[in-house]
Amino acid sequence: MAGTKRRTTGRISGENVVIEVAWMYYQQGLNQKEIADRLGISRATIVNYLQEAREQGFVRISLNSEAFTTHRSAVELCQAFGLKAAYVVPDESADTETAFYRVVQGAADWLPELLAPGDRLGVAWGRTIYELAEATAETRIDDLAVLQLVGSMATPYGFTAEACSTRLAQRLGARCYNLHAPAILSRAELAAELRAEPIIHDQLARLETCNKFLFSVGTCLPDSHVVGSGVASQEDLEWYVARGAQAVLCGRFIDGTGRGIDGPLEPRMIGIPLERLVGLEMGILVTPGLDKVEASLAAIRGGYVSHMVTSLGVAEALLASA
Structure with missing residues (x-):
């Protein structure tokens, strides 16, 4: 996603923020608004980060067979x-x-x-x-x-x-x-x-x-x-x-x-x-x-x-x- 590596959110930036967002969403169970408020960025950006996490293979979503x-x-x-x-x-x-x-x-x-x-x-x-x-x-x-x-x-x-x-x-x-x-x-x-x-x-x-x-x-x-x-x-x-x-x-x-x-x-x-x-x-x-x-x-x-x-x-x- 254009601009990801230049965007900063305090202590995290680049690829790390994508992983951080994915962890908070999938592991901690926080919703998109809660993550946006914690990181001080827009909800639309959170959506983009979650999409990037899937595209980069950081997240794999599967259903129980x-x-x-x-x-x-x-x-x-x-x-x-x-x-x-x-x-x-x-x-x-x-x-x-x-x-x-x-x-x-x-x-x-x-x-x-x-x-x-x-x-x-x-x-x-x-x-x-x-x-x-x-x-x-x-x-x-x-x-x-x-x-x-x-x-x-x-x-x-x-x-x-x-x-x-x-x-x-x-x-x-x-x-x-x-x-x-x-x-x-x-x-x-x-x-x-x-x-x-x-x-x-x-x-x-x-x-x-x-x-x-x-x-x-x-x-x-x-x-x-x-x-x-x-x-x-x-x-x-x-x-x-x-x-x-x-x-x-x-x-x-x-x-x-x-x-x-x-x-x-x-x-x-x-x-x-x-x-x-x-x-x-x-x-x-x-x-x-x-x-x-x-x-x-x-x-x-x-x-x-x-x-x-x-x-x-x-x-x-x-x-x-x-």
């Missing part, structure tokens, strides 16, 4: 779909974009609680996962590894696979293992040769050591990111949809029961096989919008999901389809 995991809809999701836990955020007054960010923030707040030292967290890609990484507070979990599960793609989006894994690893203080290969190649023979290369072979083998999996499913709608990212063409999408595709998981198509659809893209892809993602210690699905209800149902039915983060509206839609 139990408020969301013990919510009636969260409990019903677990009962209906056999989940171990669900985290449901309110969305009654929220528009689509606001609801999206509420779910993302909820997932970012809950994720560190779900991880333990020594975990190997496999990470999918997409806007949801990237924004989740951005929203995750910096922390450190000992001996945590983050693994990119899908190869790279030439995409107009900022949320490439390597960007998602790298950013999340930075936030969690984890080692990051990216996959240094394209997500899709032009020929199956070329993909097979690349998988056999010692470096790529070792990287793919490492992916299969993941014990937890963080992802959001993609849709099979015409504007699906699987097309926009160049992993599939519009013709590919139509081919898979005609054969029952309901969702995209780590760049691969699955049907309504969660089974992978064997098609022309599979031999050309570089990434973890779908069967390696079933029955892990933890599969954390983040579903921020109603457009992903059918895709989420497919992932749940396929055995990929043990934990879920979503909004109340999506939870109700899922329960209505149970």
Whole structure:
């Protein structure tokens, strides 16, 4: 904030006054007027200092996860779909974009609680996962590894696979293992040769050591990111949809029961096989919008999901389809 470092309030100045204000407000429970009177500055300045404290990371505001995991809809999701836990955020007054960010923030707040030292967290890609990484507070979990599960793609989006894994690893203080290969190649023979290369072979083998999996499913709608990212063409999408595709998981198509659809893209892809993602210690699905209800149902039915983060509206839609 312009002028902060030049402003003085008696014995404190600069960054110290921001910390002092934050302490008085959050720890001592003083209101803004009481702090303003004590420091001899305006209430508007106190508001600015509190905002700066949050922006600088001096203050982290979080809600107790139990408020969301013990919510009636969260409990019903677990009962209906056999989940171990669900985290449901309110969305009654929220528009689509606001609801999206509420779910993302909820997932970012809950994720560190779900991880333990020594975990190997496999990470999918997409806007949801990237924004989740951005929203995750910096922390450190000992001996945590983050693994990119899908190869790279030439995409107009900022949320490439390597960007998602790298950013999340930075936030969690984890080692990051990216996959240094394209997500899709032009020929199956070329993909097979690349998988056999010692470096790529070792990287793919490492992916299969993941014990937890963080992802959001993609849709099979015409504007699906699987097309926009160049992993599939519009013709590919139509081919898979005609054969029952309901969702995209780590760049691969699955049907309504969660089974992978064997098609022309599979031999050309570089990434973890779908069967390696079933029955892990933890599969954390983040579903921020109603457009992903059918895709989420497919992932749940396929055995990929043990934990879920979503909004109340999506939870109700899922329960209505149970």
